[in-house]
Amino acid sequence: QVTLRESGPALVKPTQTLTLTCTFSGFSLTTNKMCVSWIRQPPGKALEWLARIDWDDDKYYSTSLRARLTISKDTSKNQVVLRMSDMDPADTATYYCARVVLVNELGYFDYWGLGTPVTVSS
């Protein structure tokens, strides 16, 4: 059974760095073609893809947020960590991690965590 769970602070101040952890089970990021992504959703708005990390440690980032994002993995703990620097109130959102099914090197998201809400406010 595949599960993912996001954890991290519910509140961060502007200019701080957000660190979120995705803890998963039911698959391994050491397995060929396995990938995990982060996706966010501001209140009442659409989904926005942020980043992806692959089994071979390749990393991909949203073009618009690339400069602020860092994704990493700890395969011994079955965890993926996302760091977003210089947080702004516009970054207030629910942050999801999701497993990626690769199709033509991209694909889609078949299992999602429940999401963790993050508010950016002083």
Next chain:
Amino acid sequence: SYELTQPPSVSVSPGQTARITCSADALAKQYVYWYQQKPGQAPVVLIYKDVERPSGIPERFSGSSSETTGTLTISGVQAEDEADYYCQSADISGTYVFGTGTKVTVL
């Protein structure tokens, strides 16, 4: 920037058919995927690779795609289908893009 445009809302009576479009200048020769999201819940994939349906997804959900438009069709809409629906594809730089979202209201 690359955008996938969906109608903001679709209203449909129970038992009728709802169609949700996902339009782009070009779909960059990538597949279209569809997700359903109910309030307070994570998205669930309904359609992958334009037309495929994961196991457990009811047959009333179907997908189709052309060069510029992907379409999700819900045949015989049920009250439980009231939700937000998002398409997803990729842009020419090879990054994931979600549509603007469509709220389906069952009258």
